[in-house]
Amino acid sequence: MISRETIRASLGNCLTDTSGLGLPGLRRGKVRDIYDLGDRLLIVTTDRQSAFDRIIASVPFKGQVLNQVSAFWFESTYDIVRSSVIEIPDPCATIAEKCSVLPVEFIVRGYLTGSTATSAWTLYREGVRDICGNRLPDGMVKNQRFARPILTPTTKSDIHDEPLTPAQIVDRGLMTRARWEEASEVAMRLYDRGVETAASNGLVLVDTKYEMGLDREGRLTLIDEVHTPDSSRYWLAGTLEERLAAGLEPENIDKEFLRLWFVEHCDPYGDAELPKAPDDLVVELSSRYISLYEMITGGEFAPAPGEPLERLRAELASVTR
Secondary structure: OOOOHHHHOOOOOOOEEHHHHOOOEEEEEOOOEEEEEOEEEEEEOOOOEEEOOEEEEEEEOHHHHHHHHHHHHHOOOOOOOOEEEEEEEOOEEEEEEEEEEEEEEEEEEEEEOOOOOOHHHHHHHHHEEEEEEOOOOOOOOOOOOEEEEEEOOEEEOOOOOEEOOOOHHHHHOOOOHHHHHHHHHHHEEEEEEEEHHHHHOOEEEEEEEEEEOOOOOEEEEOOOOOOOOOEEEEEEEHHHHHHHHHHOOOOOOHHHHHHHHHHHHHHOOOOOOOOOHHHHHHHHHHHHHHHHHHHHHHOOOOOOOOOOOHHHHHHHOOOOO
8 A cells, every 4th residue: 555655745736627638528526527528428537525515625546546446346347237438548537438327326225324314324213114115124223234235216416316216216207117127136236246345355335326327229337436435335344243242333434534524623514615624634535545445456556647637638638539
């Protein structure tokens, strides 16, 4: 794993704005910049760190970690479902097929957990026993593993995701019953593969989300990202049973500590400007992303060299003509 000194030296070398590539059709998301190349998409994963519906920091190597983790999973799950990936021309970039995106996000949960107002655990604690058509038994406790993973689909929205049952998805015409059955089976198989691979590398894949679309021939296609630290919750497997037995929270490697710093130092939803995230915390978060990369893939992280935008411009020259 690369040193924290290397990460610290890269604080001023983050990829945050790709408009300098000079390419048309830019659609800027919270983390990804997407360019319409006509029959294909260029997806550049930046180092922007989002929370509270805004950008709170720039984290060295984050974009590379997310893009390469997704590339690892896209390749290793192709026997389950085809992906939109055509080429990975740069550690931070993916050339992808254009797909008709299904208006549903497929969220698979293996454990009863979470802390937000809409999390499965919060709903369960408040007495809800039917979550997106999944009937849960009484007597469960926080962080308990489900007898089998559950699928909790939501609408796909940039503003507010609405939980749905399979019947609602079909009744509203969001998907046909046949397509829902196909896609939901794929989601569960993807999760099972993720659990198995994560376990072999010392991790527990707690929950995750998938996005899918249809290619030009109407084939179900996996898009966006897969099993990344941004789309998934991971716990450390080695201490899980011991900590749960002691009534402690599982050990995780996530961004929650940085979110908490902002909550303690400002109103992250209301303030027009936020304070600068401390360098030490940004370095720590980068280190966690890299650690997860190595645990998920089983390989050693190799930082991409050079100034990110210049490198991207050179690497993309042949594929964006």
